[in-house]
Amino acid sequence: MVVAKISDVEFGVDLPTFEPDTSLATAGKFATLVGWGGARFTDHEAARKEGLPGAMVPGILSQGYLVAMIHNWAPDAEVRSIDTVFRAPVIADEKHSISGVVTDIDEDERRVEIDLTVSNEKGETRVFGTAVIELPA
Amino acid sequence: MLLDLHTHSIKSDDGRAKVENYCQWIKSKNLPIDGFVLTEHRQFDNESDYSALGEKYGLVILKGSEVETEYGHILVYGVTPALQEEFDFANIRIPLQTVLAACEKHGAVAAPAHPGRPRVGMFAHTDELGIPEGVGIVEVYNGGSRDQEDQIAQENAASLGYRGIGGSDSHIVSHVGRCATRFEQDIQSIDDLVAALKSGEFEAVSLKND
Numbered sequence: 001m002v003v004a005k006i007s008d009v010e011f012g013v014d015l016p017t018f019e020p021d022t023s024l025a026t027a028g029k030f031a032t033l034v035g036w037g038g039a040r041f042t043d044h045e046a047a048r049k050e051g052l053p054g055a056m057v058p059g060i061l062s063q064g065y066l067v068a069m070i071h072n073w074a075p076d077a078e079v080r081s082i083d084t085v086f087r088a089p090v091i092a093d094e095k096h097s098i099s100g101v102v103t104d105i106d107e108d109e110r111r112v113e114i115d116l117t118v119s120n121e122k123g124e125t126r127v128f129g130t131a132v133i134e135l136p137a
Numbered sequence: 138m139l140l141d142l143h144t145h146s147i148k149s150d151d152g153r154a155k156v157e158n159y160c161q162w163i164k165s166k167n168l169p170i171d172g173f174v175l176t177e178h179r180q181f182d183n184e185s186d187y188s189a190l191g192e193k194y195g196l197v198i199l200k201g202s203e204v205e206t207e208y209g210h211i212l213v214y215g216v217t218p219a220l221q222e223e224f225d226f227a228n229i230r231i232p233l234q235t236v237l238a239a240c241e242k243h244g245a246v247a248a249p250a251h252p253g254r255p256r257v258g259m260f261a262h263t264d265e266l267g268i269p270e271g272v273g274i275v276e277v278y279n280g281g282s283r284d285q286e287d288q289i290a291q292e293n294a295a296s297l298g299y300r301g302i303g304g305s306d307s308h309i310v311s312h313v314g315r316c317a318t319r320f321e322q323d324i325q326s327i328d329d330l331v332a333a334l335k336s337g338e339f340e341a342v343s344l345k346n347d
Contacts, residue, residue: 012165085151085308088283103158103310113158115311123345124283128309130153 003074006110006135015100015114018069020062024092027057034060044092057090062127066116069098070131077133080111084129095121103130110135138324139342140197141173141317143212143250143276143304148185149178151308156187158310160194168314169344172197174214174304174330176250179205179227181216199327202226203250206233208269209257212276212304215245215331237271246334248274248302251282253289260293268297274334277301278341280315281308287343302334303341315345 003009024044031041036058039046047055063082070077090096096118104113111134118127144159145152156175163170172191175182180202187198201214204226211233213220223239224231240247252259252275259275277290278301294301303316321338324330333339 011161083153085153087281101311103162104155115153115309117309117311122283125281125312128153128312130309 003135004076006105006107006112006137009102009105009112009135011102011105013102015069015073015102018065018072018098020057020065020096020098020118022057022090022092022094022096024055027055027061027092030061031058034058041092052089053091054094055092057092059084059086059127062090062118065098066118066129066131069100069116070114070133073100074133074135077135080132080134082116082129082131084116084127086127088124088126090118090126091120096126100131110137138320138322139170139317140320140324140330141170141305141307141314142201142214142302143176143203143279143316144173144307144313145177146175148175148180148182149308151178153308154310154313156185156198157190159307159313160190160196160198162310162313163196164194170314170317172199172324173313174199174201176201176203176212176304178203179229181221181226197325199330201327204231204236205229206231206236208233208249208259208262208266209252209254210250211236212248212250213240213245214248214334215240215243215327217243217245219243220245233269234271237269241271244331246274246331247272248276248334250276250304251279251286251290251306252276252293253286254279254282258286258290260289272299274300274302276304276341278303278316278343280305280312280345300337300339301341302339303343316341316343318342
C-alpha cells in the first residue's frame with residue numbers, strides 16, 4: 001500500500017520489504033563515484049586481507065537504500081532525518097533485506113517515525129536506525 | 138512472568154527508542170512479555186520515573202544499567218545510590234572485580250551481557266585474563282547476537298555452571314522482546330527482580346522467530 005497523507009499511517013504498520021542491490025559491482029561503482037575508492041569496496045580478497053569478512057557496501061549507499069525504501073512506500077514523504085547505527089558491515093554480493101515499521105505518529109506535526117533494520121539472510125541485524133518523515137495533511 | 142532484561146532507550150547514546158513507544162509496540166503487537174528493564178549504557182537513569190507509564194500500559198518497567206569492564210559489558214540490576222558511589226558508571230574500563238564486589242556489597246546482581254560477542258563479551262577475554270571469580274549469571278540469549286555468539290555464550294555458561302538470562306538488547310522500538318527471561322515469581326519492582334535472580338529460578342528464552 002502506498003501512503004499519501006498522514007491520516008493513512010497506522011502505528012505498527014510494516015513498510016514493504018526492500019531488497020537492496022548489494023552487488024560488488026554496484027558497491028564498487030558507488031564508492032568510486034563518491035570518492036571512496038578503495039579495495040574494501042571493490043575486491044573481496046583485498047578486503048579480507050584488511051581483516052574484513054569481504055568487500056563492503058558503503059554505509060552511505062545503505063542509507064540511500066533506506067530512503068529509497070521509504071519513498072517506495074510514501075512517495076511524497078519528506079525525509080527529515082535518517083539516523084543509523086552500523087553494527088556490522090553489509091557485505092557485498094550477500095543478499096540483504098531492509099524492513100521498516102512505523103513506531104510513532106505525531107499527527108499535529110504530520111511526522112512519522114520509522115524503525116529501519118538491514119538484515120542479512122541469517123536474520124542478523126547489520127544496520128539499524130530510525131527515520132523521521134513528514135507527510136502531507 | 139516474562140521480562141526483557143536488556144533494553145535501551147534514547148537515554149543511551151546509541152538508543153533510538155522512546156519508552157512509551159516500547160509500551161505501545163508491546164501492546165499493539167501482543168508480545169508475550171510482561172515488562173522490560175532499561176539498561177542504559179554507562180549510566181543509571183536516576184531521573185526517570187516510568188511507574189505511571191507502566192500502569193497505563195499494564196507493563197512492568199524497571200531500571201538497571203550496562204557498564205563496561207575489561208571483560209566487556211556487564212548488566213547490573215539493583216542499582217542504588219550507595220552502589221553508584223562505588224565506581225564511575227561512565228568509565229569504559231571498570232575492573233570487573235570492582236563491579237562484582239560492589240554488587241555483592243549492595244545486594245545487586247551483575248551479569249555479563251552478550252558474553253559470546255567478540256571484543257565486548259566476557260568470553261572474548263577469558264583466554265587472556267582468565268575466568269573471573271564471582272560471576273554466576275550471564276546473558277545467553279541476546280536479541281542482537283550474530284553468528285555463533287549466543288551458542289558460545291550457552292556452551293561456556295553450561296561448562297562453567299552459570300545461569301542464563303535473556304534480553305533483546307533493543308535500541309529501536311521494534312526490537313524489544315526478541316529475547317527475555319521467564320520467572321516463576323511475580324516481579325513488580327527491582328527488589329523483586331534481584332531476589333528472583335538470586336533465587337536462580339528463571340530461564341532464558343528466545344522469541345526471535347515467534
